Structure formats: structure tokens, C-alpha cells
Amino acid sequence: MINLCGFAVSNYYNKTKLVLLEKGIAFTEEQVFPSQEEKLLERSPLGKIPFIETEHGGLSESQVILEYLEDVYPENSLYPADNFERAKCRELIQHLELNVELHARRLYKEAFFGGVVSEEIKIEVKERLDIGLKGLARLAKFKPYIAGDTYTAADCVAWLHFFMVSMTSQKIYGTDIVVAHLPAVTTYMQLIETRPHVQKVAADRAVAMASFLKI
Numbered sequence: 001m002i003n004l005c006g007f008a009v010s011n012y013y014n015k016t017k018l019v020l021l022e023k024g025i026a027f028t029e030e031q032v033f034p035s036q037e038e039k040l041l042e043r044s045p046l047g048k049i050p051f052i053e054t055e056h057g058g059l060s061e062s063q064v065i066l067e068y069l070e071d072v073y074p075e076n077s078l079y080p081a082d083n084f085e086r087a088k089c090r091e092l093i094q095h096l097e098l099n100v101e102l103h104a105r106r107l108y109k110e111a112f113f114g115g116v117v118s119e120e121i122k123i124e125v126k127e128r129l130d131i132g133l134k135g136l137a138r139l140a141k142f143k144p145y146i147a148g149d150t151y152t153a154a155d156c157v158a159w160l161h162f163f164m165v166s167m168t169s170q171k172i173y174g175t176d177i178v179v180a181h182l183p184a185v186t187t188y189m190q191l192i193e194t195r196p197h198v199q200k201v202a203a204d205r206a207v208a209m210a211s212f213l214k215i
């Protein structure tokens with residue numbers, strides 16, 4: 001049985017959890033917070049979450065976990081069958097994470113944790129987000145799913161990261177930068193949220209956010 005470690009505020013934890021749920025893989029959840037304590041570093045090399053524990057050992061990095069789950073549990077695949085379409089799906093995920101979410105992440109301290117981010121960083125992050133989201137707008141299909149007519153891993157990732165980036169940009173810039181670049185996103189988010197497993201992850205996230213974050 002897979003043990004998923006982390007906490008339900010984290011979009012990367014929720015990504016892994018949603019994939020496990022959508023694929024119908026049995027798992028347990030263990031609440032773990034990131035830290036640099038040796039006890040955690042023995043389980044997660046950088047002290048980050050999420051990580052999973054399997055009968056073969058531990059695994060970190062949500063995308064690596066996702067790929068592992070696809071390899072070991074090919075049923076209920078979250079990738080298209082065609083090789084090129086699979087690659088396009090992974091391309092979307094990579095752009096979402098490296099060129100959008102990772103930049104927005106620099107603002108989370110002020111958006112969610114009561115900290116302060118300098119004006120300089122806010123300006124720099126806005127520039128990066130504009131470039132990242134413009135690129136994503138060229139790739140995203142919304143027909144009706146982000147990679148085309150099938151629900152894929154890219155939707156699991158997009159739904160989670162769009163939520164965080166939208167909320168962050170509204171708090172920091174007073175405007176929803178995701179909607180500004182991707183007007184179809186509002187209808188898209190509503191469509192994704194009709195899925196029962198998405199609703200379960202959203203409900204758990206709401207409970208976790210209310211207790212952990214100063215929002």
C-alpha cells in the first residue's frame with residue numbers, strides 16, 4: 001500500500017493525491033510538514049513534501065511519483081495513448097510548473113503566510129508570470145480539457161496550480177492574472193470541479209487551508 005506524505009494545503013501534495021484517486025490506487029495519507037530535520041531528510045532528501053513510501057522504498061518529486069504510478073498502475077491512464085500527445089501533455093505540465101507555478105511561489109509568503117515580499121520581487125515575478133502564462137495560452141486547448149478532448153494528468157496539475165496562482169495574483173496584484181491571459185479558465189475550472197475526486201481534494205484543501213493559513 002502506498003503511503004502519501006505531506007499536507008493538504010500543498011498543490012504538489014494535492015496533485016499526487018488527485019492522481020492516486022483518479023487512478024483508483026489504494027493509499028494512506030500521513031500528515032507531514034516540510035523541515036530540515038534529519039528524521040525527515042531520511043525520508044525526503046530535501047525535506048520537502050510530497051513524497052510517497054512504497055514497498056520498494058521512498059520516492060520524492062510529484063512528477064516523478066506521477067510517472068511511477070502510471071508505469072506501475074497503467075489502468076485508468078492519465079496520459080493519451082499516442083506518443084506525441086503524451087509528450088504534449090507532459091509539455092503542458094512542465095510549463096505549468098517551471099514557468100508559472102514556480103514563479104508565483106515566490107509570492108506565497110505574503111499571499112498566504114503573513115510575510116512580506118519586496119516590490120522588486122513582485123515586479124520581477126509579474127514579468128515572469130506574464131511570459132509563462134502567454135506561453136501556456138499558446139499550448140492550452142480547453143477543448144474542453146487543457147490537452148484536448150480527454151481528461152489527463154495535465155488537468156490534475158492545471159486545476160491545482162491555476163487555483164494557487166489565481167488566488168496569489170488577486171492578493172498581490174489585485175487582479176486575476178490567470179484569467180487575464182486565459183479567459184477560458186473560469187469555465188474550465190468549473191468543468192474540472194464537477195469531478196468527484198477533484199471535489200474530494202478541494203474539500204480536504206479547504207479544511208487544511210482554514211486551519212493552517214492566515215487567509
Ligand SMILES: N[C@@H](CCC(=O)N[C@@H](CS)C(=O)NCC(=O)O)C(=O)O
Binds near residue numbers: 010035046
Ligand atoms: N518540485 C517539487 C515541489 C514540492 C514543493 O515545493 N513542496 C513544498 C510544499 S508545496 C515544500 O515542501 N516546501 C518546503 C521547502 O521548499 O523547503 C514536487 O513537484 O514535488
